[in-house]
Amino acid sequence: MQILRPFINGQFVDSTTTKFTPAYNPSTGEVTHQVPSCTAAEVEAAVAAAAAAYPAWSATPVMKRVQVLYRLRDLLDQHMDELTHLVAEEHGKVWDEALGDVLKAKEGTELAISAPLQLLGENMMDTSTGYDTVLSRVPLGVFLGIAPFNFPAMIPMGWMAPACIASGNTMVLKAASPTPRTALRIAELYKQAGLPDGVLNVITCGRNEVTTLLNHPQVKGVTFVGSTKVGKIVYSTAAETGKRVQALCEAKNHALVLEDAQINRSAAGIVNAAFGCAGERCMALPVVVAQESIADELVAAILEQLATKKIGPGYDKTSHMGPVYSPEHRDYVNQRIQAAIDEGAQLILDGRNPSVPGHENGFYVGPTVFDHVQPGMDVGESEIFGPVLCIKRVKDFEEGLAIMNASPFANGSVIFTQSGYYARQFAARTHGGMVGVNVGIPVPVGYFPFAGHKDSFFGDLHCLGRDAFRFFTESRVVTTTWFDETEGKKKSTSTWDGTI
Numbered sequence: 001m002q003i004l005r006p007f008i009n010g011q012f013v014d015s016t017t018t019k020f021t022p023a024y025n026p027s028t029g030e031v032t033h034q035v036p037s038c039t040a041a042e043v044e045a046a047v048a049a050a051a052a053a054y055p056a057w058s059a060t061p062v063m064k065r066v067q068v069l070y071r072l073r074d075l076l077d078q079h080m081d082e083l084t085h086l087v088a089e090e091h092g093k094v095w096d097e098a099l100g101d102v103l104k105a106k107e108g109t110e111l112a113i114s115a116p117l118q119l120l121g122e123n124m125m126d127t128s129t130g131y132d133t134v135l136s137r138v139p140l141g142v143f144l145g146i147a148p149f150n151f152p153a154m155i156p157m158g159w160m161a162p163a164c165i166a167s168g169n170t171m172v173l174k175a176a177s178p179t180p181r182t183a184l185r186i187a188e189l190y191k192q193a194g195l196p197d198g199v200l201n202v203i204t205c206g207r208n209e210v211t212t213l214l215n216h217p218q219v220k221g222v223t224f225v226g227s228t229k230v231g232k233i234v235y236s237t238a239a240e241t242g243k244r245v246q247a248l249c250e251a252k253n254h255a256l257v258l259e260d261a262q263i264n265r266s267a268a269g270i271v272n273a274a275f276g277c278a279g280e281r282c283m284a285l286p287v288v289v290a291q292e293s294i295a296d297e298l299v300a301a302i303l304e305q306l307a308t309k310k311i312g313p314g315y316d317k318t319s320h321m322g323p324v325y326s327p328e329h330r331d332y333v334n335q336r337i338q339a340a341i342d343e344g345a346q347l348i349l350d351g352r353n354p355s356v357p358g359h360e361n362g363f364y365v366g367p368t369v370f371d372h373v374q375p376g377m378d379v380g381e382s383e384i385f386g387p388v389l390c391i392k393r394v395k396d397f398e399e400g401l402a403i404m405n406a407s408p409f410a411n412g413s414v415i416f417t418q419s420g421y422y423a424r425q426f427a428a429r430t431h432g433g434m435v436g437v438n439v440g441i442p443v444p445v446g447y448f449p450f451a452g453h454k455d456s457f458f459g460d461l462h463c464l465g466r467d468a469f470r471f472f473t474e475s476r477v478v479t480t481t482w483f484d485e486t487e488g489k490k491k492s493t494s495t496w497d498g499t500i
Contacts, residue, residue, distance in 0.1 A: 003034045004180060006042060006204065007187045009049035010197025015042055019206065021177045026092035026323040027313030029361030035177045038205040043172075043212060046201040050142040050170035051218045053198030058139045058168040062116050065166055069113045071193035076106045079189065083182060087152050088314035090179045092322040092363070097277050098314060101153045104446070105186065108158030111446040111464065115166035118469040131481045137473040139168030140220040140244075144213050146174045146234065148225045149325055150280045150385075152182035159450070160223050161190075161200055163468035169220075170199045172213065177204050178325055214238045221245065221471070223463065225282075227383075228409075228455050235458040246459035246471055248452060250383040251411035254287040254404040255440065256426065258397060259294045261416040262438075267301035269416065269440030270389070275309070275367050276441075278324050279387040282456070283412050283434070283443050287373075287380055287390045289400040295393045299371055302389070303349060306367045311354050313362065323363040324386055330363040333386035337368055340379035340388075345370040351387060375403060383409070397422055405431045410454035412442050433457070 003020070005012040015036035023033040038046075057065070076083070080102060087098035121136040145160035156173055164171050175183040180202070187202045213219055214237045221244040224234045231247035238245045255273070257266055273285035290298050312319035324330050334352050341347050351366030365387055373380040373390040380390040394400040404413055413432025417423055423437045433451035436442030443450070449462035461471040 001031065001034060004036065004184065004204070006036065006038055006046070007184055007200075007202040008042065008046045009053075009201065010191055012184075013042070015039065017042070023090065023178060023180070024326060024363070025089055026325050026363040027089070027315065027359055029327070029359075029363060032090075033181065035180055035204050037177075038203045038209060040209060040212060043203060043205055043209045046172045046203050047142060047213070047216055047218055049198035049201055050172050053196055054139075054141050054170045057170055057196060057199050060168070062119060062166070062168070065168065066113045066115050068190070068193050068195050069109050069162060069166060072190055072195075073106060073109050073113065075189045075193055076102065076109065076186075083153060083185065085315055086182050086185060088322070090181050091150070091152055091325055092314045093277055094312075094314050094319045094322045095317045097322075101151050104151070104154035105158035107446045108154070108464070109162045111468070112162030112166035115163075115469065118466060119167065119473065127479065131479055133477060133479045136476045136478070137167075137469065138476045139473055141169060142219050143169050143171050143472065144174065144216075144219050144222045145171055146210065146222065146224040146226065147176050147183065149176035149178040150277065150282075152176070152179040153186065155225050156183045157186045158446070159225070159463045159468075163464075164223075164472045165195070165199060167469055167472040169472055171201065172219070173200065173202045174210060174213070175202055175204055180204050211237065214243075215241055217241075219243060222247075223471070224248065231458055244459075244461075244471065246461060246463060247457065248282070248450065248463065249456050249458065250385075251282045251284075251409045251452065251456050252287060252381065252383050252407050253283060253285050253409075253412040253414070253432070254289055254407065255285050255414035255416060255436075256397070256400040256404060257288060257290045257294070257298055258400075258415070258417040258419065258422060259291045260418045261294070262418065263294065263297055263301050265438070266416040267298060267305055269414075269438070270302060271305045271309075273414075273440030274389040275306070275321055275387045278321055278365065280324060280385050282452075283441050284385075285412075285414065285440055286384065286388060287392060289392045289394055289403055291397075291400065292393045292395055295391065299348070299369075299391060302369065306349065306369070309367065311356055311364055311366055313356075313359055321367070321387065324365055325363070327363050329386070330365055333365050333384060333388065336379065336384045336386070337388060340370055340373075340377065343377050343379065344374070345377055345379050345390070346372045375406075381407070397425070401426065401429060405429075407431075408455045409452075411452040411456040412436065414440060414442060
């Protein structure tokens with residue numbers, strides 16, 4: 001069994017820790033690696049390496065910094081199958097989902113390549129007579145990235161590292177202990193692409209070491225993806241020491257299906273959004289608010305489509321849905337299903353203990369559907385992060401919108417309708433930060449921000465889009481004037497007298 005090693009100052013190093021956590025192949029249930037919980041000294045070494053690399057890297061012209069990312073983009077293409085298999089193996093995503101994970105890391109890299117445009121400043125001559133003012137965007141120093149388990153490529157190596165590095169900062173990335181191998185492999189590709197040692201460091205560690213990082217005086221900012229409970233702690237702890245923070249947290253996204261919606265297309269969008277990645281994504285669609293007049297037809301269409309889905313190992317290209325990531329999470333999802341039954345939700349499709357021949361020890365939960373979920377039922381209010389879909393029935397648009405907006409979360413929201421009027425009303429009045437009109441997973445391309453709100457996000461600047469470059473830089477405004485060297489008197493920089 002392989003013991004993983006953190007990547008510090010451009011090298012894989014042996015950890016001296018005595019604490020390890022198992023990393024699984026969730027498709028088979030086998031433990032494949034032991035993941036170290038880096039010691040305080042090793043965490044400090046990662047910060048020190050990033051801090052030491054910062055002066056030279058921040059002084060490197062942005063055009064030269066993005067050359068590294070150009071080469072990395074090519075390496076991602078060359079290693080696409082390898083990285084896709086790695087994501088499928090360590091997380092359990094099916095092949096197309098794992099490929100999408102890696103492609104999103106590539107998309108974030110391509111966004112960062114646009115840094116020379118994104119970091120353009122502003123200037124004005126003669127802000128006062130003889131005075132010129134220039135605004136520049138400058139890097140801050142060392143950033144901490146805290147990545148979740150569910151997107152091993154996209155989040156750490158698409159959302160976090162590229163824009164941070166392209167902006168002239170350095171990073172200590174805490175990879176998720178259940179799924180760290182993809183980030184470690186891409187860090188190795190960064191080095192192959194020519195990234196100087198120390199600019200990107202990848203570690204795995206426990207809560208105490210993370211707290212040390214959040215309070216570390218050399219860490220200037222924190223980007224986090226995870227639960228709302230932990231996100232609030234990260235946000236408050238880091239902000240208390242003057243760090244800038246973006247904390248992307250959990251969700252309970254809803255879709256409103258009106259009676260004029262195209263039923264089969266809507267059902268297909270719902271099935272893909274609710275059960276893709278086994279429901280382990282913050283833009284999953286775990287709740288459908290269906291207009292009563294078409295609810296029975298919609299539920300029948302959803303069940304019909306789910307009957308054709310094959311559950312199996314992630315790296316089997318014939319699988320439609322893979323396992324959840326750990327045995328503990330499988331047990332947790334099963335417990336939440338039982339709790340929903342106990343609180344009165346009507347179970348119409350039970351995904352517990354599915355049959356997956358040849359992979360009986362994998363961590364599988366099949367598609368699960370509850371109907372007639374009432375307001376106040378926990379299954380329809382709090383995040384499960386598994387393949388569980390809830391159907392809430394409403395009489396009309398207004399009742400459905402009110403139910404959706406009552407949620408404390410506001411990552412995404414969706415409407416299925418053929419009515420331009422209701423689509424426009426929904427887009428204007430929903431609380432969701434990312435809105436879909438007949439689009440089940442309204443995640444925008446990387447040139448737009450990933451824009452959650454309410455208890456789904458804490459901070460001022462989102463990840464991706466222009467927000468990413470603003471988050472990873474600060475503005476510097478310089479005002480200058482010049483004097484006549486011979487007379488020692490202030491002289492206007494303007495010599496034009498108006499004559500043409």
